[in-house]
Each structure stands twice: as C-alpha cells, then as structure tokens.
Amino acid sequence: MPWAKEEDFLELKKKFKDLQIEVKPTITNLHIPKHELIELLKDLKQMGYKLFIDHSVVDFPERSPRFQAFYILYNVDERKRVVVKTWTDGTLPSIEKLWFAGKWAERECYDMFGIKYEGTKTWCAPLCGKLISITHSGRTFPWKVMPTNTFRPSMKFCGVITYRGS
Amino acid sequence: MNYDRMHTPVPTLEDLEITEKRRLKKKAQLVLNWGPLHPGTHGTMWFLFDLEGERVVQCDVILGQLHRGVEKLAENEMYNQFLVYTDRMDYISALCSNQAWVVAVERLLGIEDLVPEKAKYIRTMMSELQRINSHLLWLGTYALDIGALTIFLYAFKEREKIMDIIEGITGARLTISYPRIGGVRMDLPEGALEVIKAFVKRFPKELKDWETILSRNRIWLRRNVGVGIIEKEDVYYYGLTGAVARASGVPYDIRKFEPYDAYPWVEFDVPVGENGDVYDRYLVRLEEMRQSIRIIEQCVSKLEKMPKSAPFFAESPDPKKLKLSLDGIGLKVPEGEIYSSGENPRGELGFYIYSTGGVKPYRVKIRPGSMYNLCIYPKLMKDRVIADAVAILASLDPVVGEIDR
Numbered sequence: 001m002p003w004a005k006e007e008d009f010l011e012l013k014k015k016f017k018d019l020q021i022e023v024k025p026t027i028t029n030l031h032i033p034k035h036e037l038i039e040l041l042k043d044l045k046q047m048g049y050k051l052f053i054d055h056s057v058v059d060f061p062e063r064s065p066r067f068q069a070f071y072i073l074y075n076v077d078e079r080k081r082v083v084v085k086t087w088t089d090g091t092l093p094s095i096e097k098l099w100f101a102g103k104w105a106e107r108e109c110y111d112m113f114g115i116k117y118e119g120t121k122t123w124c125a126p127l128c129g130k131l132i133s134i135t136h137s138g139r140t141f142p143w144k145v146m147p148t149n150t151f152r153p154s155m156k157f158c159g160v161i162t163y164r165g166s
Numbered sequence: 167m168n169y170d171r172m173h174t175p176v177p178t179l180e181d182l183e184i185t186e187k188r189r190l191k192k193k194a195q196l197v198l199n200w201g202p203l204h205p206g207t208h209g210t211m212w213f214l215f216d217l218e219g220e221r222v223v224q225c226d227v228i229l230g231q232l233h234r235g236v237e238k239l240a241e242n243e244m245y246n247q248f249l250v251y252t253d254r255m256d257y258i259s260a261l262c263s264n265q266a267w268v269v270a271v272e273r274l275l276g277i278e279d280l281v282p283e284k285a286k287y288i289r290t291m292m293s294e295l296q297r298i299n300s301h302l303l304w305l306g307t308y309a310l311d312i313g314a315l316t317i318f319l320y321a322f323k324e325r326e327k328i329m330d331i332i333e334g335i336t337g338a339r340l341t342i343s344y345p346r347i348g349g350v351r352m353d354l355p356e357g358a359l360e361v362i363k364a365f366v367k368r369f370p371k372e373l374k375d376w377e378t379i380l381s382r383n384r385i386w387l388r389r390n391v392g393v394g395i396i397e398k399e400d401v402y403y404y405g406l407t408g409a410v411a412r413a414s415g416v417p418y419d420i421r422k423f424e425p426y427d428a429y430p431w432v433e434f435d436v437p438v439g440e441n442g443d444v445y446d447r448y449l450v451r452l453e454e455m456r457q458s459i460r461i462i463e464q465c466v467s468k469l470e471k472m473p474k475s476a477p478f479f480a481e482s483p484d485p486k487k488l489k490l491s492l493d494g495i496g497l498k499v500p501e502g503e504i505y506s507s508g509e510n511p512r513g514e515l516g517f518y519i520y521s522t523g524g525v526k527p528y529r530v531k532i533r534p535g536s537m538y539n540l541c542i543y544p545k546l547m548k549d550r551v552i553a554d555a556v557a558i559l560a561s562l563d564p565v566v567g568e569i570d571r
Contacts, residue, residue: 026504052405100403
C-alpha cells in the first residue's frame with residue numbers, strides 16, 4: 001500500500017508542534033488544528049504532495065467539534081499518499097488557491113453538509129441546489145422524509161447552482 | 167394524495183426578472199445553452215457559453231441533474247448491497263467500479279490475500295474487457311461528434327461483441343454486479359475463454375483499421391491537434407487522473423502505483439502523451455485498448471491452466487468472526503478507515519470508507535474521476551470557438567452518473 005510513513009514528516013513535526021502523525025496499515029493521517037491547515041497543505045505541496053485527490057467531511061453529530069474534514073493528497077514522484085485531517089464546527093479555510101479541484105470539492109461539501117469556506121468568492125450548491133434541503137448528507141438528516149413542493153424551477157439556475165468558469 | 171412533488175412549478179414573473187437582471191450583468195450578451203439534454207454533452211449536463219461571436223468568453227457548468235445521493239445511501243446499505251449502486255455511477259464501466267468497491271472493502275477487512283487467484287484473474291480480465299467496451303463507446307461518440315460517422319458504427323459493432331461476452335458470463339449487459347467481496351458471483355461458464363480468445367485475436371486488426379481511417383486524416387488532425395492543451399502542472403492543480411493525466415505526461419496509473427487483483431502479475435505498459443492536447447488523449451486511449459488486450463491474453467492463458475474445481479470465492483478463516491458469503495448478509499466490518507482506489511477508464515475511482523464496526527459503513531466518500539476531470543473544462547474552453555466544445559468535452563470523457571452520484 002502506498003501510504004507515507006512517519007519518518008517522511010519529521011521535518012514538518014518540528015515546524016508544526018500540534019501535528020499528530022497516525023500511521024495505520026490502511027491509511028496515514030496527519031491531524032492538524034484548523035488554523036494551521038493551510039500552512040501545512042502548502043508545505044506538503046512543496047514536499048511533492050501536489051496531486052489533489054479528494055476532500056470532504058465526516059459528520060459526528062454527538063461530538064464537538066462536529067465535523068472531521070479530510071484532504072487526500074498524492075506524491076506522484078515518490079508514489080505516496082497521505083490524508084490531512086482537521087476538526088471543525090462548520091467553517092473551514094478555502095483551498096481553492098492551492099488546488100482548483102479543491103473548489104469543486106468544497107462546493108459539494110457546502111451542498112452536502114453546509115460547511116462554509118472562508119476566503120472563497122463562490123457560493124453555489126452544485127448538486128442539489130434547492131431540490132432538497134441543504135446538508136442532506138449529514139448524519140442527522142431524516143433521509144426518508146422528502147420535503148414536498150421544493151422542486152427547482154428551471155429558470156432559477158442563475159447564480160444559484162453554477163460553477164463559475166473564471 | 168399530494169401531487170405537488172410530481173410537477174415543476176412554473177417560474178413567476180419575479181423569477182424571470184431576477185434571471186434577466188443577472189444575465190445582463192454578465193460579460194457577453196449572447197448566451198448559448200448546451201444541454202442538459204443534448205447528444206454532445208454525453209449525459210444530463212448543462213453548459214452555458216457566454217459568446218462574443220464564435221469565441222467563448224466564459225463557460226459555466228451546471229451539474230446536479232443526475233444526483234441521487236449515493237454517498238448518503240451507502241450509509242444505509244450493507245457493504246454488498248451498495249455494490250449495485252456502484253454500477254449506476256459510471257454505468258459505462260460498471261465492472262471496474264464494482265471491482266474498485268470490493269477491493270476497498272477487502273482491504274478494509276484485511277482479506278485481500280484470501281481472495282482466490284482464479285477470482286482475481288477473472289475480475290482483472292472482466293475489468294479490462296469493460297475498459298475496452300468503455301473506450302469503444304468513447305471513440306464512437308467522440309468521432310461522431312466531430313463528424314466521422316463510420317467509426318461510430320465500427321466501434322459499436324465491436325462493442326456489441328463485448329456486451330455479448332459480458333452478458334454470457336455475468337447475465338447482465340449494463341449494470342453487472344459480478345464481483346463480490348471475497349471473489350466473484352459465479353465461475354466462468356463453459357466456452358467463455360474460447361469466445362474471449364476469438365475476440366482478442368480479431369480486435370487488434372479492427373483497431374488498426376480505425377487508426378488508418380482516423381489518425382492521419384486531415385480533418386481529424388485539424389480538429390484535434392493543438393486543441394485543449396493541458397500542461398503537466400495543470401494535472402496536479404485540477405486533480406486530473408486517468409487517460410487525461412497520462413496524455414499530459416503524468417504516468418499516473420493506479421494499476422501500476424497501487425496494484426490490486428491480478429495487476430501485479432500481468433505485464434502491460436502505461437502509454438503517456440507529450441503535448442496534452444485532444445489528439446494525445448485520443449492516442450493514449452487507443453493504446454490503452456491494446457494494452458488491455460495484452461492483459462486479457464495473459465489472464466486467459468492463466469485461467470486456462472487452472473483446474474475447473476479451483477475456488478472462485480474466498481473461504482473465511484473463522485466463519486464466526488468473519489462471515490463471507492455471496493449475498494454478503496451479516497458481513498461485519500471492524501472499526502477502521504481506508505482510502506482505496508481503482509483505475510477506471512475515466513480516471514481514479516476512489517472510496518474513502520469510515521467504519522465504526524457493523525454491517526453498514528458510517529461514511530463513504532466517493533472520489534469520482536469524471537468530476538475532477540471535468541473541472542478543467544471551463545479553463546480549456548476559454549477563448550476557444552464553439553466547434554471545439556464537443557471535441558474537448560469528448561476528450562475528457564465525462565459520465566454524469568459518476569459526477570453527480
């Protein structure tokens with residue numbers, strides 16, 4: 001399995017004192033507080049983890065902070081993968097300046113869980129729009145109950161659900 | 167009964183006014199709607215082109231028409247039950263999606279080594295057949311979009327043969343669900359390998375004929391060469407994978423980087439492009455079909471040597487702790503998390519599974535290759551003419567079922 005090892009991040013450990021490295025047979029996680037997330041991601045990108053794979057959150061309604069966000073990155077030259085994790089109660093710094101693909105992942109996450117991203121200009125809910133209530137992927141959403149009379153009028157697309165090209 | 171849900175409300179005058187005002191603020195006055203139901207979009211996808219004459223000033227992508235909440239459904243289904251939803255994501259390469267899912271769960275269970283060799287070879291062979299099937303659909307529709315109708319007919323003729331082979335082996339043509347966690351649903355039927363051998367023998371000749379028609383055709387070259395160039399750095403910045411990344415010179419192939427099933431035991435090459443334009447993506451996919459043929463040949467020769475009685479499904483070392491069965495009922499997965507991915511024809515299909523123990527996953531995040539490959543489309547369309555829209559989109563080869571999930 002191509003997961004990064006603990007010794008790959010010893011330099012980072014010196015820079016980020018709150019960084020926790022968790023190595024399991026099936027995954028390697030880097031736990032970092034939210035305020036240091038962007039700095040860590042920038043450093044990882046410089047280290048070669050520059051291919052953005054994915055980003056989303058896991059919802060733990062009974063816990064505080066409620067959401068655990070994860071960012072999966074890949075080092076193409078050394079063939080290693082790593083997951084960066086942080087906890088949040090509903091806001092995260094935007095990574096769209098680091099990876100454009102992150103913008104699409106963030107929009108989806110906003111749509112599914114209602115996570116708000118700081119420093120982004122785009123506010124769209126790409127997959128559902130007004131079809132069903134936002135945050136329907138959250139654990140507490142009563143998924144068998146579909147709200148009625150909320151279908152999206154076809155003319156209401158403008159600025160609501162578009163991915164802006166520029 | 168409340169019929170409100172059945173009807174789309176008619177937009178009011180107020181809605182129209184809001185839309186009109188927003189439209190006037192845009193950069194260009196002429197707006198071209200492409201989709202959501204248009205043969206060129208290859209699915210239910212909607213594009214808006216703000217035009218200045220023929221030139222595209224800005225392109226917007228509107229998604230969500232095919233969103234079914236697959237990730238949310240996964241939390242309420244057992245691991246084997248979710249298999250059928252993976253069919254319906256990238257419905258053109260259902261077997262590859264099935265394989266990626268079962269491998270992810272097997273890795274989480276730690277039973278990847280318990281899966282019989284025969285099952286691994288069958289899964290690999292079937293996935294490669296599906297890859298050729300998927301690339302043939304891409305080639306046919308892509309050529310049709312650009313105006314080469316004959317290739318569409320040739321490609322679909324060959325594709326039909328693969329569909330028949332898959333139907334003969336699995337019983338289904340489109341949504342297949344043939345692999346299972348621990349192996350495959352059933353053994354290969356009598357004569358399946360002979361049919362595959364006959365197909366594999368004939369197919370490279372067909373491929374060569376198509377190349378002769380297309381690759382040096384003047385119209386084909388002018389429509390494809392130098393169009394939609396993706397730089398190497400863009401691959402990382404936009405999270406591109408699959409043939410799109412490889413055509414730009416990034417040799418990112420999960421079958422080599424993180425081999426699963428029988429991929430570590432078979433020989434094949436990863437084709438890589440130089441310029442990263444539409445033409446390179448076309449060449450890379452053609453070469454991928456040849457490499458798939460190589461893999462299938464090796465799998466067939468290996469499967470021929472295996473005894474008929476060889477197992478095709480894993481046996482649990484301790485049935486009380488780990489219940490492995492074809493229906494998957496009662497399969498409990500221990501606490502843990504994993505990110506595992508497979509090389510789909512459209513890029514990396516990854517599954518992040520978070521399990522708190524039990525028969526259902528706590529959270530499943532699907533990493534769709536098509537979605538991230540599509541996110542570069544507005545950039546590629548900037549300052550291009552409308553005619554390039556079909557060529558560039560077809561070269562990215564998106565499937566909306568996977569993008570929207």
